[in-house]
Amino acid sequence: TxxxxxxxxxxxxxxxxxxxxxxxxxxxxxxxxxxxxxxxxxxxxxxxxxxxxxxxxxxxxxxxxxxxxxxxxxxxxxxxxxxxxxxxxxxxxxxxxxxxxxxACRLMIAVPEDWDWQGVQMLQGKRIATSYPAILSAWLQEQGVDAQVVELSGSVEIAPKLGTAEVICDLVSSGATLAANQLKPVEVLLESxxxxxxxxxxxxxxxxxxxxxxxxxxxxxxxxxx
Ligand code: ATP
Ligand code: ZN
CATH class of the missing domain: 3.40.190.10 (Periplasmic binding protein-like II)
Incomplete structure (x- = not known):
């Protein structure tokens, strides 16, 4: 002891x-x-x-x-x-x-601004960059969506531009960082x-x-x- x-x-x-x-x-x-x-x-x-x-x-x-x-x-x-x-x-x-x-902040899914968001089924088969792989994979499973989790330790918001992933899952407070990277928040995984x-x-x-x-x-x- x-x-x-x-x-x-x-x-x-x-x-x-x-x-x-x-x-x-x-x-x-x-x-x-x-x-x-x-x-x-x-x-x-x-x-x-x-x-x-x-x-x-x-x-x-x-x-x-x-x-x-x-x-x-x-x-x-x-x-x-x-x-x-x-x-x-x-x-x-x-x-x-x-x-x-x-x-206070939210862990959110963000997609390219020009996507016409129809719901979580749009994530099927996509690559999602995040620093929160455990929360994201549990959530994807809950939603019944099969997507690839790409773990990044930082600068997740530039992943779509770099071609590492189509979508991101990251912390959002004002949304300014997302907007600066032509992304928009669409789903909340966690209120933090x-x-x-x-x-x-x-x-x-x-x-x-x-x-x-x-x-x-x-x-x-x-x-x-x-
Ligand atoms: P460390 O050097 O300690 O690892 P860090 O860069 O991981 O620092 P910060 O950016 O200071 O951490 O964020 C610490 C915490 O602040 C986050 O885990 C989150 O709970 C909260 N937070 C609030 N708003 C935001 C935001 N917009 N982006 C990131 N974190 C936020
Ligand atoms: Zn940290």
Whole structure:
């Protein structure tokens, strides 16, 4: 069994869309850290709650491995890695605990602007580029559509221009990136926002109390903001 720990460790994005809002939210919960914005690790001062600053993609795995107890991550990323684990026959390792009200976006299918969209059957036999292969393949199966999933780690929106795929499945917020690439969004696979993620199974040492306190403070905050 894992050694008991008396400090809580929260993984947040080091830089990117979720980095500043995650920090502000945790600060609003009364947490503070020694100044070390460029470091990987921030030692908690007001409470025994430390931060690990990482790439968002690493957050679900850090929770699964027990390196971190909590993480602030997009539901898109959490859901993708949860589905990928399930497709590999692995047990669930994490779950979303709270929606955090920032980082809103949708995972969508987008097609060339000049397509006359008639419905999902138009995807039959097509190549779809995405960074979310597990969510996409589960969705295609649900829709009864047979299409080829082309996994790309970035710049998915240029795949149709490059001829790597006809269609894409990517995150959309304003739609400006799609429009700039002569694509239009047609189907929603997932409504996403940043979530506080925790382990699938409850902790059983001092961290459990810290986690409960943090969740109470978070819930108190959302009441004030509403
Ligand atoms: P990292 O270097 O940490 O891997 P990244 O480039 O993968 O960073 P960001 O672009 O900062 O990540 O996005 C982080 C999260 O922000 C996404 O996973 C998603 O939940 C959310 N998000 C909100 N709007 C958008 C958008 N328009 N495009 C991409 N992500 C968005
Ligand atoms: Zn990332």
């Amino acid at each position: 894992a050694p008991a720990r008396d400090r809580l460790r929260i993984a947040i994005q080091k830089s990117g869309r979720l980095a500043d809002p995650a920090r502000s939210l945790l600060a609003a919960c009364g947490l503070s850290w020694r100044q070390s914005r460029d470091k990987l690790f921030c030692f908690g001062e007001s409470l025994p709650v430390d931060l690990l600053l990482v790439r968002d993609d690493d957050i679900p795995g850090l929770i699964a491995d027990g390196v971190c107890d909590l993480g602030v991550v997009g539901l898109n990323e959490l859901d993708e890695q949860a589905k990928a684990r399930r497709q590999l026959g692995l047990a669930d390792a994490y779950r979303p605990l709270r929606g955090l009200g920032f980082g 926002e940043a979530v506080l993620a925790g382990p699938a199974h409850a902790l059983d040492d001092a961290r459990a109390g810290l986690m409960a306190m943090l969740l109470r403070r978070l819930d108190g905050l959302s009441k004030v903001q509403d």
